[in-house]
Amino acid sequence: MQQTSTIELTILMPCLNEAETLAVCVNKALGYLERSGVVGEVLIADNGSTDGSQQIAESLGARVVAIAEKGYGSALNGGIEHARGTYVIMGDADDSYDFSRLDGFVERLRAGDELVMGNRFRGGIEPGAMPPLHKYLGNPVLSWIGRMLFRSPIKDFHCGLRGFNRQSMLDLHLQTTGMEFASEMVVKSTLGGSRVSEVPTTLAKDGRNRPPHLRSWRDGWRHLRFLLIFSPRWLFLIPGTAAFLLGFVGVMLLSFGPVVVGRVGFTYSSQLYLAALTVVGYQSVLFAILTKIYAQQEGFRIPRSRNFDRLQKRISLESGAVVGLLLFLIGLGVAVTQLIGWASNDFGPLEAGTTLRAAIPAALLMMLGSQTIMAGMFLGVLSVGVKRS
Template sequence: MPCLNEAETLAVCIDKAQGYLQRSGVVGEVLIADNGSTDGSQQIARDHGARVVDIAEKGYGSALMGGIEAARGTYIIMGDADDSYDFSALDNFVERLRAGDELVMGNRFRGGIEPGAMPPLHKYLGNPVLSWIGRVLFRSPIKDFHCGLRGFRRQSMLDLHLQTTGMEFASEVVVKSTLGGLRVSEVPTTLKKDGRSRPPHLRSWRDGWRHLRFLLIFSPRWLFLWPGSVAFFLGLIGTLSIAFGPFMLGSVGFDGATQVYLAALTVVGYQAILFAILTKIYAQREGFRIPRSRSFDKLEKRISLESGALAGAILFVIGLVIAIVQLVQWSSSGFGELDATVTVRVSVLASLVMMLGAQTMMAGMFLGVLGVGLKRRP
């Protein structure tokens, strides 16, 4: 149980867990991962037979990860120490763990949410929406991503190299377990109103945003690659089309002004694509994405500082040649007045190709930075 000033409810939670161990015959311990309590929670835990581990680094995720590392059992069931979950009713979790599941999530929407136990904002918007996004992005079977009561195989969690320190740790466990091919399941869980007189540590908008940010950044394909690809190809096709002259779409005509905006759309889309690729490479090298994508591994091997710089240089030179041809044509006319519309069309195209080339070269250089070998501290 993660703990930060839970003196009001900690004892009853520990007693319920101890009672379950005795009743079920499960060999285990109650471990309190204390995150700097100042209300005497540590002594209360010891008085009720629990082992206390002090976790110096602040945060929900830090406390849980510290507890996981300090635990001695093969399996762990974690839950909040606010008496909102019933630690005397864990049979469903133990049954699924013994059946071979590596992560067993509680589902409060299936088990029941008592009146006042969950704010309406969380019940009808926050949890359902974030869980739906997680299922869509990662093809996860879990329908309650943020249930605080869950069981898992300890070594399986350690192998996932969990990183986050805040409330988004709850999402990270589900996402990485799904990506890692772990056996995942859900069991009904009842949520009741917690027994504390003070407000919860959870901050709805701040922590909700952290969960959403984690889900989106952890899936750059949906956030950057697909939208960026649509923007890039739409902008590029439009820019090239107008470079050869204005065209009509029904009764609407498109010319130089439209081309400028389409070129900007192309640049933004291309930047999104590059960001998605670089984010994925960084995540793979840091061990964030599990398992590694074989198709992306092949692409990564073909992308390097040198190949990026070469491709970027070729694009830049093409744009520069177009610009030089324009300059020569201008000089041949004695640097006199030009057809502004035609000149702008070609200038926009030349500028776009040079910008894409520069972006490609810089992306290649950044990839080179990611590839610098560093000695990792233990």
């Protein structure tokens, strides 16, 4: 057995009942290592196969590790941990990727790139290899969203053939267990400032007779959900800010009287709904800020944002309490003034429109103040220093 320190490359394949195509993939990978002179190994991360895949791989000279936790991400994470190579090239064991043509990946890895993605749209997709839904909608749209949200240079986010520096990938602490693992790897590498590149690769038709493990809508949604949750700015901050500004400005304008635009009139009923929009928008903004603070403290979003660091230094439990209390007192002052006016009229009948136009912004300010105070208190909880292992 070769010593760990002498192995440059691990060719890693996740496996779940791949007996039909596994031998072809393993032989191509071993053939590449022999032809190229790269010192390496072929590693099969088996996720509970019951069709004899393990025996097939071992008989051909591959190393097999059993990964108990189910899922595509779990199998790959386990395989990366067990890999002995400085570099890892991973790919599906369904014979859709050609493991005999890995020179481009090795060249970029040796040049110092920490993640090298295959690009199937540049390398070529054989007829029938990718469903039209994936080729023209799923992959292009999800890759575009990933580039937009995270400023990633990758144009094929979900290519299954990719190479990376093993230690760099371990340092990212990848967590997802399912198909969204593919997106997590690209997103965290990009956010972490890793050197990322692409090389053309081909995609052949799946060599198996059974349906693939991939489920288009379910797994597509899991990828999209991961991309959105990992970008609180686009999911919470920008929509929340827009909702807050629209609602708050509308509430304040209507506090002076009805507003007529063309043939449409807006009065206190509109003001009430705008106040609700303001609260929802403000809560979304606070959630975005708190999520970003938590994510940075846990090391999820690397490198840290300088602008956000400056903002974080200015907000605290104390500053949140002061601002929140000020907003609450302004709203309370308006409410008390209304109460005094009502008392001066012997608590008689009130004119609904005039009363509501002042009561709604007063109640809104008290709610915003309370939210700010509670957000400041939660920020205080996040700021408590803890000992980390």
